[in-house]
Amino acid sequence: MIIKGDDIGKKFGKNWIFRNQNFEIESGKPTAITGKNGAGKSTLLQIIAGFLTPSNGTITIDGKSIDDANYSSVLIGPYTEIVEEFTLKEFLSFHSKFKKPTISIDEMANSASLPLEKVIKDFSTGMKQRSKLLTAFFFHNDVILMDEPTSNLDDEGFDWWKSQIDNVKNKTLIISSNEKNEIAQCANKINL
Template identity: 35%
Template sequence: MQISATGIGKKFNRRSIFREVDFSVETGEVFGIIGRNGSGKSTLLRIIGGLLSPSAGSISYGINGTDVSVEHLHRVMGYAAPYLTLYEEFSAAENIALYAKIRGLQKGSSDIAALLDRVGLPTDRKDPIRAYSSGMMQRMKLIFSILHEPPLLLLDEPISNLDREGMAVVYDIVAEQKKTGTVIIATNDDEDIAQCDRTLRVEGRA
């Protein structure tokens, strides 16, 4: 997955969050977006993910030379972030089945169990995920982002709320994704930054 962005800027209430951001990412890269709190890392990640439209500039996406439009980006992209909320009235397995169904994927109970196992979550819990701890919820979000094996993975502060073992899961996913696809991480954490091949510092408004 190739991404190239030119002249990206974003305004809220006419106030500029950041402006003139240029970068490009190639397949097989782990790209880090770093910067202070409030510098607009998450905003930039949302723009890259097509969840927000930029106030200025443009981004183009391509898979092996074929263009991908923003409308269809959600099919080839996975996204996990602290501000993402899952459907808490359903159980973990129900949530995964639901996402698979909306995405039009066939996921049997063994596939679901394998996914839960991969991120270190219990496979036999039937209660709603409302009762899950924040670390467990973060692991659920990881499943949400990799369920459809997307060529592009966007992670916003991926190790927040996670213990040592959880961090290992994240870095394992990142390493796996790197083989065939692209990862973009928005973070401030030194260990995350160590995973990145290249980083971009977002300055934000002073």
């Protein structure tokens, strides 16, 4: 799979966040989006995910417009919501109605050291982050987009994240961050 950005720009109101971005992201070659705070890293990630429309330029996936391409993706970020009234088991079971899991729900929870029967609203922020990451690592996704993926993770959580990243590097992996330990996983970089 190849995701291509041609002359991508985004403005809010009269102000351009970034302009003239050209890139090519290939499956199996993890890519980082880097830049100063406010440079538009999260915005570009959301454009690639199809959540935002660029003010200029086009995104294609294998030569088709992003709207016409057939692929499965997930976006994990500090701003992505999780249904906190569910237990982890209910959340993962609900998610499995939309995407095929690659391992059992019990194996997912054990992998991330999370309790299946606890209500998510009672989780710490790090536990909630690991819960979100389960949907990236253990469900069928062609494209995995992560915005500051290790925020709120302790050392054990970071080690778990890194071990899982090593298992998905053959997919299209895009990480938006300035954290050196996160972007170290990526051979390619788009600098805003």
